Amino acid sequence: MALEANLIEKMVLTGREISVADNHDARLGPLRWLPGKWTNTDDLQGFGFNIISLPFGKSPNGYRLLVNQYNEDLNFLLVDAGVPNRGVVPGTTQQADQTAVALSYSQIITQITSEDSFLESIATNPPTISKTNINDVFDGKPIHHEPGLWLYMTDQNISDESGSEVKVARMGSIPHGNSFIAVGSSNEIAWDKLSANDQRPPIPDINGVVVGGGTDPNMHPLDPILVPGTNKIRIDYFAPYRFFNQNPFKGKVVIPGFTGFEPVHTTTLLGHAFKNYLRSVGVIKNVITLNVDSTIDHSGINRVINPSIGNSPFIARQADTTAMDATFIMYEIVDSKTGKLRYFLQYAQIVMLDFINRPDGHPGRASWPHVSINTMERVSDSSPQAFMESVAAR
Secondary structure, eight states: OOOOHHHHHHHHHHOOEEEEOOTTOGGGGGGTTOOEEEEOOGGGTTOEEEEEEEEOTTSTTSEEEEEEEEEEEEEEEEEEEEEEEOOBOTTSSOBOOEEEEEEEEEEEEEEEEEEEEEEEESSSSSOEEEOOOOHHHHTTSEEEEEEEEEEEEOSSOOBOTTSOBOOEEEEEEETTTEEEEEEEEEEEEEGGGSOGGGOOOOOOOOOOSOBOOSSSTTOOOOSOEEOTTSSOEEEOTTHHHHHHHHSOBOOSSOOTTOOOBOSSSTTHHHHHHIIIIIHHHEEEEEEEEEEEETTSOTTSSOOSOOOOEEEOHHHHHHSEEEEEEEEEEEEEEEETTTOOEEEEEEEEEEEEEEEEEOTTSOSSEEEEEEEEEEEEEEEEOOOHHHHHTTSOOO
């Protein structure tokens, strides 16, 4: 939904305003449903899952594969409306300023439980798979904290390669030592305008297996690498992924009908939650999708370097974060029991971590997908109190 010209003009004339965000603030455009607190309600406990590979010296492969089940508090608190970005029409003296609107957020993820897997030895048949036991340290505690901003650029935008207007962005900072900006597009759909066959949420199918380990440099293989011409294992690089593919992780909070989280099709639970829970809440009215990608050439000036992600020196050396892509899907649903509007959010995010030289002979480091998914409901309006309730007291 494009913002009306008179509303942009009003922001320009009024000047910049910073305040607690209101639900359905028209100035936020496709971000207007976000203000408030989103969380895993009683019906959505444990719908957050995460998979990540971590450098690990006790394995001959140099990594362990960790999966987590989690709950989350995602608060959208402050709106910064009428942000002026100055510019001119190229080759002229005509002013061409952009008006942006920012919405601040704070994300806190708390682990319910986790399990990991690493290759211990290929001397046995089958190879020996082991795990660590660190749940006592992290269960019930935060494993991710991210403050940041979503931006809606109301005008003066470019289009990406698909022709979609690049008008939203997400900026964030993570205490591990990362910061990022990812830009992209939004799409709003009136659900009843879709045919029955098209009434499916735009959930991406994300393969979370390491990239780089087969004859094709873009493969996500699971099988061991053999000594040429024999059945002898040279490297069983993908054993931890194969383990979770064959033994999907169900977590501590069991989700009825869900067979478990596994690395090849990491977003299956989102479809399960949509079919078995969201559709049962009531009638879907509208759906807004936000997609942002740190690798888009968003400048339109053919920049040689795209510094969309920054890392501290330790992170860059150990597990360099190189790319991020996220899809947020928001649902406006009329509750069949109460007739009231309810709002739900699903997301699928993939972050690429580069570490360990590739075992397949291709140059460079292997790329390790870090995938996160969740389904939440908006439970309150924006307020400092709602934010503080998400932070543990000491």
